[in-house]
Amino acid sequence: MVQVADLPRNDTGIATVLGVLKQQFGDRCQTGTSIREQHGHTTTWIRNQAPDAVIFAGSTQEVSDIVTACAAHKVPIIAYGTGTSLEGNVNAPAGGICIDMTQMDMVLEVNAGDLDCRVQPGVTREALNTHLRDQGLFFPIDPGANASLGGMAATRASGTNAVRYGTMKDNVLSLEVVLADGSIIRTASRARKSSAGYDLTRLMVGSEGTLGIITEITLRLQGIPEAISAASCSFPSVSAASQTVMAVIQYGLPVARIELLDATVVKALNAYSKLSLPETPLLLLEFHGSEASVVEQSETFGMLADEHGGSGYHATSTTEERNKLWQARHDAYWAMLAYRPGAKGVATDVCVPISRLADAVGAAEIKAQELRLIAPVVGHAGDGNFHASLLLDMDDADEVARGQQFVSWLNDLAISMGGTCTGEHGIGQGKRAYLVKELGAGTVGVMAAIKHALDPDNILNPGKILPN
């Protein structure tokens, strides 16, 4: 495990608040070890720091009640969706109360005519899309996990569709938020655009529960395209594949997805998903549009791929083949774990200007070799965002140390290229030091001033994003 520091606890306050909240919430306030640990960090090498209690909230008013009680006694509050974050974002380094949002899972309103909807934070993206399907609508943001929409907003998530549809910042119209004093605000109207004051919607999106607790989300939706086609294309090198991605972006081809898998990932997928892809770097693509437009996009891509040594280009518009392809992409994490049985997967998440993508991925592969690490690469290549996922033997302290060295090196590399240490996973606990490296102490000082203005007692998800 990677150590993260505990923060000073307010044991008296926590005990007092727990007494109050147990009264109000009864069985919905849980303090068993197992459930508490499930609500700390569980996904990567960062050690688990469990909260003192987990409360299953049922309404905005209940969230407000919890926050009001905690505010009175300066007790930490951590909002929890599905726990799929990767940087310790839901850990409780100072203990406190975890608010589990999974029971706030109602789709409150769908305005098909306006292409928007209003949901509670515990609705998962898959549940929303199931709900929307018979109205011909979908919500495009697609991180690997079936995350909750509240969690996705809180970490400014994105995923495979971002190259076409943007990230959560582009798809949240408005939020209802419980502030650190328990008061409830709405950040914006339902208008598609607005110049009405400071953009509190975008300030809350990506704030990881440190500025407020998201209790409702108004989202932009998309019409399900008339036609969807998927494709795959093999390349002789990661560099050739990356060059193709750069050409696609520069051409302005409106691809809906363009994902890069390196040779190791393809090999792992062949084994795990019973595929027979050539074991070289691969691009997976999806095109959305009218029937004619999808055919044209696919042909244009084929031409650009040809120019960069692409081979075995195969497009399909049957739903079955398409689902198989994308299921394989989403299984990449599990395939990688199966590739090295017993290993822990630790994702990195850098994002660089697209012109530096080939350089960055190439350098990462060489560095992993140098450090004798297995770090297969998958990437949302159209955004310049890629994940070199370390497969680590956690019992080998030296290997873990080399893994930490790799992560640190990669974050520094991305920053030196004008990029970011996190394209979509957030800062959490794991990347706080890099936030300062990336943006400078002055910029992080502004973030700290905002945090202090909105949460003077630092009760909202303490120990995240900002240096302690």
Added chain:
Amino acid sequence: MVQVADLPRNDTGIATVLGVLKQQFGDRCQTGTSIREQHGHTTTWIRNQAPDAVIFAGSTQEVSDIVTACAAHKVPIIAYGTGTSLEGNVNAPAGGICIDMTQMDMVLEVNAGDLDCRVQPGVTREALNTHLRDQGLFFPIDPGANASLGGMAATRASGTNAVRYGTMKDNVLSLEVVLADGSIIRTASRARKSSAGYDLTRLMVGSEGTLGIITEITLRLQGIPEAISAASCSFPSVSAASQTVMAVIQYGLPVARIELLDATVVKALNAYSKLSLPETPLLLLEFHGSEASVVEQSETFGMLADEHGGSGYHATSTTEERNKLWQARHDAYWAMLAYRPGAKGVATDVCVPISRLADAVGAAEIKAQELRLIAPVVGHAGDGNFHASLLLDMDDADEVARGQQFVSWLNDLAISMGGTCTGEHGIGQGKRAYLVKELGAGTVGVMAAIKHALDPDNILNPGKILPN
């Protein structure tokens, strides 16, 4: 004129700072009445409140020097681009120093491979597009005026292309900002997406110079489309035209522009621009894409227009005809002024959910008639954003009072429909009361807390956005 209150002046501080800054800036620090009044509000019925001096800044360091001097003596600072804002955004109700950015007009860097560029705030959108043209790139955001990019970022501007390319919030990657203490920060890296902490870029975009002075802007660019086609289509009523726009959005047709002009505007344009359009409501469109895609989009639009009673649909892909059409659109303001010689134009700027567009425009036309006002409507209809522009005889106090009644009624209407009182012009002085109506005192209280945290002495553009 509409009165706006003066705020208490710090005459001693202003005199002291002026002494210091005249030393440093010499002739670039101007205090003549005429130049000072040119740098107050000049565009609408809000009265002019001139600053005490205008300084033509040449670099970020100079801006920092000015802010540092003003901070030491608690003197107001107002950043100024081209002065085309409409809500008193550049007025100086407490006096102070106006920093004119027009000499900071360099395009610092164009990264064609990454589709981004870095510019100084005084570069205008037309100057940038001229600079970019031979690289096959363009910057899409297009308010009517040839505004400066710093001003456009500060007011979260948009315009005719927003339905396809978004607003300034979607097209600014990063900002360099001088804070209220004179320190200089950069808000983000150049990566196309990021989850690195609070979204200070989006916080600064739309903050109207009240949280910091924008001294550099990193912008996303677009490749010039392979094909562009423009079109116009007449409708029997504003309602029929609006229904068509709703159908286009719901269909997911990726129009680049879809602008609504009511019958009065068409009549004014026929006279002003020597056109012979049927004097009924009109939609103007633009399609971007490949040759085939543009043809297909145009055909799909024709079909949707047919279903809603559209007539005289005419598409063109010749540059000359297209430019003529859009020149007419951009001349609408002048055509309206010529329609009632001697009148003052006062723009409104509400934005409603698209399903309410026909209702809102229809109600506005009826209300204008009731109040015996001329208020022709042009709209960025694809976003639900429209401007009913009052043409007022400013010597008729009763008419001016009815105009104020109309503006107030329209803002309230938009808010009651789940929309906003300002789609793209900002709050400035003119819409502060509506900001509270729209978002509530709690939300505006959060904005005030952020303002206080970043500018505790309220020296950055005081009297704007927030209630005094």
